[in-house]
Amino acid sequence: MESYVQHAPCLFFVTSDNGTLLDVNDxxxxxxxxxxxxxxxxxxxxxxxxxxxxxxxxHFYPLLKMQGHAxxxxxxxxxxxxxxxxxxxxxxxxxxxxxxxxxxxxxxxHNRKKxxxxxxxxxxxxxxxxxxxxxxxxxxxELQRHSEELDRQIQLVYTQNEELKQFGRVVTHDMQEPLRKxxxxxxxxxxHDRSETETDRLMEKxxxxxxxxxxxxxxxxxxxxxxxxxxxxxxxxxxxxxxxxQQQLADEHKDVQVxxxxxxxxxxxxxxxxxxxxxxxxxxxxxxxxxxxxxxYVAVSAETLHLNQxxxxxxxxxxxxxxxxxVKDQGIGLPQAYTGQVFELFKRFDAKSGRGIGLSxxxxxxxNHGGSITLESEPGEGxxxxxxxxxxxxxxxxxxxxxxxxxxxxxxxxxxxV
Amino acid sequence: MCSKTILFVExxxxxxxxxxxxxxxxxxxxxxxxxxxGLRALEYLNGVKQASQLxxxxxxxxxxxxxxxxxxxxxxKEDLQLDEVPVVIFTSSSNPNDRELFSRQGVEFITKPDxxxxxxxxxxxxxxxxxxxxx
Numbered sequence: 001m002e003s004y005v006q007h008a009p010c011l012f013f014v015t016s017d018n019g020t021l022l023d024v025n026d027x028x029x030x031x032x033x034x035x036x037x038x039x040x041x042x043x044x045x046x047x048x049x050x051x052x053x054x055x056x057x058x059h060f061y062p063l064l065k066m067q068g069h070a071x072x073x074x075x076x077x078x079x080x081x082x083x084x085x086x087x088x089x090x091x092x093x094x095x096x097x098x099x100x101x102x103x104x105x106x107x108x109x110h111n112r113k114k115x116x117x118x119x120x121x122x123x124x125x126x127x128x129x130x131x132x133x134x135x136x137x138x139x140x141x142e143l144q145r146h147s148e149e150l151d152r153q154i155q156l157v158y159t160q161n162e163e164l165k166q167f168g169r170v171v172t173h174d175m176q177e178p179l180r181k182x183x184x185x186x187x188x189x190x191x192h193d194r195s196e197t198e199t200d201r202l203m204e205k206x207x208x209x210x211x212x213x214x215x216x217x218x219x220x221x222x223x224x225x226x227x228x229x230x231x232x233x234x235x236x237x238x239x240x241x242x243x244x245x246q247q248q249l250a251d252e253h254k255d256v257q258v259x260x261x262x263x264x265x266x267x268x269x270x271x272x273x274x275x276x277x278x279x280x281x282x283x284x285x286x287x288x289x290x291x292x293x294x295x296x297y298v299a300v301s302a303e304t305l306h307l308n309q310x311x312x313x314x315x316x317x318x319x320x321x322x323x324x325x326x327v328k329d330q331g332i333g334l335p336q337a338y339t340g341q342v343f344e345l346f347k348r349f350d351a352k353s354g355r356g357i358g359l360s361x362x363x364x365x366x367x368n369h370g371g372s373i374t375l376e377s378e379p380g381e382g383x384x385x386x387x388x389x390x391x392x393x394x395x396x397x398x399x400x401x402x403x404x405x406x407x408x409x410x411x412x413x414x415x416x417x418v
Numbered sequence: 419m420c421s422k423t424i425l426f427v428e429x430x431x432x433x434x435x436x437x438x439x440x441x442x443x444x445x446x447x448x449x450x451x452x453x454x455x456g457l458r459a460l461e462y463l464n465g466v467k468q469a470s471q472l473x474x475x476x477x478x479x480x481x482x483x484x485x486x487x488x489x490x491x492x493x494x495k496e497d498l499q500l501d502e503v504p505v506v507i508f509t510s511s512s513n514p515n516d517r518e519l520f521s522r523q524g525v526e527f528i529t530k531p532d533x534x535x536x537x538x539x540x541x542x543x544x545x546x547x548x549x550x551x552x553x
Contacts, residue, residue, distance in 0.1 A: 205435075
């Protein structure tokens with residue numbers, strides 16, 4: 001058995017309690033390039049590296065003395081010619097023949113060291129890759145955010161430029177016109193040879209023009225309010241809003257029978273005041289441009305769709321949820337060629353036209369919400385207004401701002417009884 | 419070629435009224451035809467041109483629904499027969515770009531006055547322009 005131990009493929013050595021080598025096997029001698037005779041009586045320091053020596057004195061032997069055994073201790077041994085031999089040592093302290101001895105068995109672990117190094121290197125490179133990847137993702141997100149902001153700014157510049165042109169026209173024409181007329185009619189009044197009927201007619205004109213001017217200014221004020229007041233988004237229940245509008249319009253137009261029929265309408269995150277204004281103006285137009293019958297029927301339908309949020313930047317895409325609301329009336333309609341102009345400030349097409357600002361306000365509301373509004377019409381065919389609004393305001397997609405869609409019956413009718 | 423008819427293309431009822439009053443005041447024999455926008459004016463012009471009853475002057479407002487003064491003027495220029503009739507722009511627009519645009523084309527640009535005696539002077543001037551093509 002002893003001879004087997006001499007040749008077993010493991011390093012075996014025995015030390016006394018004072019640290020002197022009492023025995024070594026042949027495999028150890030061969031591995032470390034010493035002869036048995038050279039080693040016996042010496043301390044194992046001879047084949048310990050400096051680090052191993054320190055470790056042996058501070059940890060290994062105190063542990064062995066205290067617990068009687070030590071396992072899987074990783075040490076680097078030195079061969080005679082200075083080479084390094086990584087070994088894994090198990091040791092046990094025994095009292096044999098009345099004397100305490102320390103028995104050590106070591107196996108050479110060249111490959112384990114290699115694997116460990118490889119593992120550490122792999123872990124480091126994985127960490128680096130992860131870091132780089134998250135930096136890249138962050139940069140990508142940042143870029144996306146900047147693109148969205150840029151697109152919003154371009155859109156804003158475009159709209160503001162359009163507004164400026166319109167304001168230019170308002171100042172050079174729409175405001176001048178009533179003032180000039182007032183001046184001419186006042187001038188005519190001052191002429192002494194006017195008959196009483198003539199004077200009454202002129203006074204009536206002056207009164208009417210003054211009212212028009214007042215309406216124009218209040219419309220302009222409302223428009224400026226819409227461009228300046230920041231949005232206060234909340235979950236807007238369109239079905240309820242239409243019901244409110246129905247009642248309000250019925251009160252304002254006692255002689256008209258108004259029926260609004262709405263399909264299931266999903267709530268959306270929007271500014272409630274502005275939504276009220278939007279639907280009030282559209283529905284008022286349906287009443288103003290009604291047929292002679294005295295009955296107004298408006299159908300409101302809605303569907304959600306995914307559209308590109310980018311308006312101005314080419315090749316940029318971010319598909320977000322939009323709601324498309326269509327309001328269809330059966331009124332007198334308007335030639336399709338002029339439907340693009342109806343959103344301009346104070347553009348009036350008919351003696352029935354109101355202040356000429358309603359649809360400009362509507363456009364401003366949908367612009368404020370990052371949406372769009374279009375109008376399709378044919379004389380005698382009624383008018384279809386299509387409003388497209390994002391379901392969530394920009395930058396708030398992640399917020400669970402909305403309650404789940406209300407389950408109302410597929411068709412809801414609101415009708416006032418006349 | 420023309421009757422002593424002035425075509426007045428104007429969407430504002432008060433302005434149409436003022437022009438009638440001025441014509442009456444100076445006791446002019448000219449007939450006034452009113453059209454409320456460019457579209458209606460072109461319909462009228464195309465109708466009377468067949469019967470060689472074109473007006474002696476077309477007075478165009480600029481801001482009008484459906485077809486504004488600028489667009490109407492372009493349409494008139496495109497028609498050789500209609501182009502024979504002198505055109506005057508009569509507007510409350512004080513936009514210098516509009517003025518510049520028409521003066522470059524030799525079209526008289528008259529700003530609507532803010533007193534009635536000036537209105538009379540302008541109508542006398544318009545009657546004077548009747549049938550006289552500036553080019």
